Amino acid sequence: MTFHWQTADLTLTFCFDDGPVRLDSIRPRDEPGDGSGTTDQPLVEVSALxxxxxxxxxxHVETTIGKRLRYQRHEQSADMLRIVQHDDVTGLEVISCFRALAGVQTWTEATLTGAGRLELDFLSSAVIGLGSVDFDLLAGDNDWMAESRWSRSPLRSTGLPDIRTAVHRPPPRTRRAVTCNGSWSTGERLPTGVLLAHDEPYSLGWQIEHNGPWHYEVGETRQGGYLLLSGPTDAEHQWTTSISADDSFSTVPVSLVAGRGQDDAFAALTRQRRALRRRRPVDDRLPVVFNDYMNTLMGDPTTAKLLPLIDAAADAGADYFCIDAGWYAEGDWWSTVGAWQPSATRFPNGLGEVIDRIRDRGMVPGLWLEPEVIGVDSPLARELPDEAFISRRGVRYAESGRYLLDLRSAAARDHLDSTVDRLVAEYGIGFFKLDYNTMTGPGSDLGGKSPGQGLLEHNRAHLDWLDGVQARHPELLLENCGSGALRMDYALLSRLHLQSTSDQQDPLLYAPIAAAAAASVLPEQAGHWAYPETSTSTERFTVSLVNGILGRMYLSGYLNRMTTDELDLVRAAVSAHRQVLAQIEELTPFWPLGLPGWTDEWVAFGLAGATSSYLTLWHRAATPGRLDLPLGGRTVENFFPAQPGDWTYTSTGQMLTVTTSSCEPSARVIELGAVIRGEEGRG
Structure with a gap:
């Protein structure tokens, strides 16, 4: 039999018979699956020692227990579906939980119904039957200063060769596997993806919502294709956990959406992310933040350097001023971090002098903090107990001159709580940039647990700690940073206000990062650096500002050294950005040229609204150029800068032709009116 569960946007079709439950299809609500049972792929895959x-x-498919699971019952309400299955051999009970939001958030719960224990070494969050592998996979790579690099490939070219013949029927036993290791949840790969069907305008999108290790794979069995999503595993992450009737386990959550193409899927993921956010009234402010780091003080703040920057940032229109790394250090600060006390040499009259200037100029003060590490040369490394640190076989894990705190430890959390509470109480800090430049490796085996389970518990304790901080300080905004965007996941971003999208210092290399970030993070959370440099060309200066317009402008640069014309351009950029901020939470991303390649000459990214849209265009060649976009039939207005300069726009039929006669790289933001004839032709 089949069972359809509908949300506001989706129809999920499940198949029940004498085997395990299957998720046969996820479709837009008005295009339900036919329940034809095109796949025998179980909804849950689970293996144990x-x-x-x-x-x-x-x-991680074709598991013995997964094949033995049998339907027991299901329970549903307006926004929840729970499907219960049982394995008679082990006594394992698994519950597949589906939560209706803009898309669907799903996870798996496991327990034993009888005596004894079972050591799990894999449990899926979700497995979806695809029927075939006639899809392209959109997947993203990530790196420090080279974040959000997306590619599109047919599944057959990614490790799923078609080897079946008249005499040899089995499909390949390989898979297209994408895995994150350690506590940089986006250190190498992004936990987001989209499958695009070859034979119809159908797309299936997902994201794994975990601030630690995760895994997804696309493969093919005899019955068809499958998509599998999970948190940590034994094979990839040294994870196992023991369950019993008294000790249950829940997987990390994942989100699923469906649409009719690339941009439709990412628009659905955007809506799902907005539904997932745990917003507070302070999050509604959407302030413009100035940070002194990028291409400016670079970790060397002092009173003398900061005071003129504070005045210039206020004059430019910033709402918050964040003092970045180095404020706590007398000298080399890398291996001595942990106490978070202001430097006496950097601030001879005390940090309060600088904080007071920030507040006197009408801005909210902020500080950089890397709370989860203790430098190996810090006194706190000797004062805190060993159980406060990630360790393996009784030895603290040390990376790049730092020990890493284990937030399951009361001592570790007390240290962090006292640090945050002290800085808020003493200085009135309203913003912390929370950085994370070192990762844990596989995790801690403290207490005889597997390293992967130790890390999972630490990851969840980290989320609990953040929830506690925000509950105690409801006016405090928190930025998520991890060597740029190496921890850009929606376990964290469902809680935090802002995400640093990169540490990239070249504005031309920042362009594809700023353009692609909205595939992974909400535009209203995407903190793009805008760090104009005085005495550069007007076009390069403009590119630096353009990067921050369609997102959350993270302003930096030596504003105090700029000419009157340069400062006027900065103020104009801030003003244009505020116009976008006024409606950004209603806009959805689109890419008329597709997601950008790292070396593309032209890069295009837009935010679409009900009546008008904004489009950023970058031309990165040092020659004139021309671009035809399927965005005709619209009015076109200059947005930033106010004058087009060497750029022209011509709308003819369904095509918008853009030309630039500039002999250096340049960028513009334009505003597109509603379609006034024909049909919109977005990619």
């Missing part, structure tokens, strides 16, 4: 897979593969 003594209960593996058949046949043996590297994949």
């Amino acid at each position: 003594g209960h593996g897979r058949s046949p043996s593969t590297f994949r």
Whole structure:
């Protein structure tokens, strides 16, 4: 039999028979699946010590227990569906939980119904049957200063060769696997993806919502294709956990959406992210933040350097001023961090003098903080107990001159709570940039647990700590940073206000990062650096500002050294950005040229609204150029800068032709009116 569960936007079709429950399709609500049972892929895959897979593969499907699961019951309400299955051999009970938001958030709960214990080494958050592998995969790579690099590839070219013939029927036992290791949740890969169908305008999008290790894979069995999403695993992350009737386990949550193409899927993910956010009234402010770091003080703040910057930032229109790294250090600060006390040499009259100037100029003061680490040369490394640190076999894990706190430890959390509470109480701090430049490795085996389970518990304790900080300080805004965007996930971003999208210092290399970030993070959370440099060309100066317009402008640069014309351009950029901020939470991203390539000459990214849209265009060649976009039939207005300069726009039929006669790289933001004839032709 089949069962359809509908949300406001989706129809999920489940199949029930004498085997395990299957999720046969996820479609837009007005295009439900037919329930034809095109796949035999179980909804839940689970393996345990003594209960593996058949046949043996590297994949996490065709698990022995997964095949033995049988439907028991399901419970549904307006916004929740719970499907209960049972394995008679082990006594394992699994519950697949689906929460209706803009898309669907889903996870799996596991427990035993009888005596004994079971050591799990894999449990999926969700598995979706695809019927075939006739899809392209949109997936993103990530790196420090080279974040959000997306590519599109047919599944057949990503490790799923078609080897079946008249005499040899089995499909490949390989898979397209994408995995994150350690506590940089986006250190190498992004936990977001989209499958685009070849034979119809259908797309399936997802994101894994975890601030630690995760795994997804796309593969093919005899019955068809599948998409599998999970948190940590034994094979990839040294994770196992023991469950019993008294000790249950829940996987990390994932979100699923469906649409009719690339931009439709990302628009649905955008709506889902907005539904996931735990917003407070202070989040509604959407302030313009000035930070002294990028291409400016670069970790060397002093009173003498900061005071003129504060005045210039206020004059430019900033609302918050964040003092970045180095404010606590007398000298080399990398391996001595942890106490978070202001430097006496950097601030001879005390940090309060600088904080007071920020407040006197009408801005909210902020500080950079890397709370989860203790430098190996810090006195706190000796004062805190060993159990306060991530450790393996009784030895503290040390990376790049730092020990890493284990936030399951009361001592570690007390240290962090006292630090935050002290800085808020003493200086009135209203903004912390929370950085994270070192990662944990596989995790802690303290207490005899697997490293992967130790890390998972630490990750969840980290989220609890953040929730506690915000509950105690409801006016405090928190930025998420991890060597740029190496921890850009929606376990954290469902809680935090702002996400640093990169540490990239070249504005031309920042362009594809700023253009692609909205595939992973909400535009209203995407903190793009705008760090104009005085005495550069007007076009390069403009590119630096353009990067921040369609997102959350993270202003920097030596504003106090700029000419009157340069400062006027900065103020104009801030003013234009505020116009976008006034409606940004209603806008959805689109990419008329597709997601950008790292070396593309032209890069295009837009935010679409009900009556008008904004489009940023970058031309990164040092020659004149021309671009045809399928965005005709609209009015076109200059947005930033106010005068087009060497750029022209011509709308003819369904095509918008853009030309630039500039002989250096340049960028513009334009405003597009509603379609006035024909049909919109976005990619």
